[in-house]
Amino acid sequence: MLKAFVNVFRIPELRRKVLFTLLMLSVYRIGFYVPLPGIDQDRLSRHFKSGGGGGATQQMADLFAMFTGGDLGQSTMFGLGIMPYITASIIFQLLVTVVPALEKLQKEGESGRRKIMEYTRYSTVALTFIQAVFWIRYLNGGGLVHPEFAGTFAFWTIGVFALMTGTLLLMWIGEQIDEYGIGNGISLIIMAGIVSRLPTVFIEVYVGLTTRGGAMDAEKVIFMVISFVAVVAGAILITQAQRRIPIQQAKQLRGRRVVGGARHYLPLRVNHGGVMPIIFASSFLLFPSVIFGGLNRTGLWPGRFWSFLDNSFHPGEFLYEMTYIAMVYFFSYFWTSVQFQPKELANQLRDSGSFIPGLRPGKRTADYLEAVMNRITYVGAGFLAIIAVIPSVVAVYMAIPYRVSAFLGGTGLLIVVSVALDLIQRLEANLVMRNYQGFLGGDTGGSGPRIKGRQY
Template sequence: MFKTIKNAWGIPDLRKKILFTLFVIVVFRFGAVIPVPFLNSTALRGIMNSSAVNSTALGYLDMFSGGAFSNATLFAMSVTPYINSSIIMQLLAVAIPALERMVKDGGEAGRKKMGQITRVVAVLLGLLQGLAYYFYLRNASYGGTPIVKYTQGGAGVFTAFVIILVFTAGTALMMWMGEQINQKGVGNGISILLFAGIVARMPVIIGNLGKYLNMAWTDGSANGRYFFLVPLWGLIFLALMWVIVFMNDAERRIPVQYAKRVVGRKQYGGQASHIPIKVGIGGVMPIIFASSILSIPTTIRFFIGDNKDLGSFWNGFFAAFSSTGWVYCILYVILIVAFGYFYTAIQYNPIEMANNLRQSNGTIPGIRPGKPTSDFIGKVLSKITFIGSVFLAIIAMMPIVFANATGMHNLSMGGTSIIILVGVALETVKQLESQMMMRHYKGFLD
């Protein structure tokens, strides 16, 4: 990877793209430290540092924003509204025939129109999300200190307007920055910004690991186990990265044989090919879906307040759905597998694939065209999806199991973060290699 970046740096055009991408990342990090007016960042940081927030929607928002939300800054909501908008539009494109025709038959114009609709929906979602978080922040306090300042009378209306507007504007600005990276930089813009936000949390994680080592050094009799657990965490982190890299390139290739046909004096077909199906079809999406749904009960409990007695039943219910509860872990695995199949069903249509093969005179050796071919492709997709979903579940559960077994809950590096880090790095390197190949650079693989 580093050699590829070094070779790309030697090409002037790619060097400009890399520098532009780095410039946008620097601007993003500057925006992540510009405070939102009328918010007490010290009080908000005190709430966000509590362990009760780790498995809530606020915890995920803080993770994706690189700590910008806990610091009450311009990019506090990160690109989550845009991600949610993209997911919603993908689902609607499958459910609504008009949108499906616009994407498939509209060509470049149809894709641009779909992109415009996605951006408008993202701004609307950002406005609603900013409104919801304002109402939460207005009623929240830490140690008796309110988070929102000047919320009384007419000043309160102006304060609400400014905070919600800044939240929404930060989301729109990040969306625009991501599009600029797509046009003038290297890699997928939104993914690059997510990558930068997660990497920005690494110093905090390293600092927390250092605290555990300091505890072991100062009081070895009670905390000596951290001398072993901290290096173990590093080894598990590296092992998960290796597994993700291995599974990211894994694929099942369905062999295809094309029949020979003669048109005039020319012969077409007759060659063998294959249909590649990646093991990790859904990528990180099933984990994001499952995490978002399971964070709802904990978020509701957090909004209600931990100091309120709701009765033994509801207290037990919310305790079961905490990140340390056994119900949470079981449902987490089930939902990841279920959403893996759901995302595969959206991306692949076995009947359409079988029809396309028949129209192009292609057959799978040993399988008859038509329904037998679609059934065979469906079985292969089912097996591959199961393997990929179990792999995602293991990656997602490993940090949770480690935290519950060791008590090291404040490392804030889940399976979602690791998959995003590795996936974005691999995708960016592949894009650099493809652009170097287009420029006929001879030594890019040497």
């Protein structure tokens, strides 16, 4: 494996792509520390570290920082991260399935996809403006701005345009990595934001271990190391897992030759929804905390009932975790139903002259594919539910800081695993194409087994 990494820098074209990708990610990390003018950064940092924003606000900030590459507790030029672009992309993925005009546009091929991408960029600008306005308004209302700048037109203008510029620059960096670098640019930006938090976690573990009466001890550290290895192995397994449907190609007579008749497989991913079910479930679980907390503070009848719900919808509580699991299952099936179109897939198999042995092309094939996907989605959703609840359960019942236990599961871990596998697979494909051995090649120079990337 080490030899394969050395070979990456022996190929001029691949070396340029890797160095360009690292340069763009360095620009992102540098811009992450360019502060917004007028913000009291020390007060803002204390505000979020002490949970001053309230339970729901703190959960939102943690979730935001985990999968957008931004950080609300450190209001910088890249404070909003890539979240507006992600939101716009998700919206258009959903609209393509329900709006006939967009569906027709997507079927036009590369030109149609470019047009949809153009609409996504325009939507990103609008969403960025809206989120920037709300964030600047929250900073003003929370007393997190220096008095001489608070509420002034200049501060509003500079703050909103700086946040918009940062997000659009991140979008541009991601697209440049897609075109001139290696890997998926947006995914690499998100992964870089997650991995950049590791040094802080190591320092916190070390301080808790060496300080008398600290939050960490040797047993907890050993448990976390073993759990991390096991969870990462499970995440890799479920990310790569697929159900292979045998496909038979019909034989055709062309002149005097018989062509076709080959047998291959149709791979169906077990975790077809990826990290989207966890993201949706985490986002929707912010609302019960806000709603029940507000009802509890108003003193409406029955007060004990609202107090019970307010206390129950916090990470680590039984009702919260069970609702989390149920929502992960719901959004797993929802996202799969949106993205996986068995009728269209069955029609494509029929048009290409392929069929599933024992099934008639058309409706029977579509029903079979839908039944198989429903069964394997149940397994994938179960694993996602386990991954989702591990950090909060470990943090509550083992008294481990959540910033540390977050790396034992959740959205961040799945993103890092899937993006890392995709990046390594792309590097290996470039190596094998130029007659170099892959990352799993043997010492004798054999090619070895291939690392599989994300299946689409």
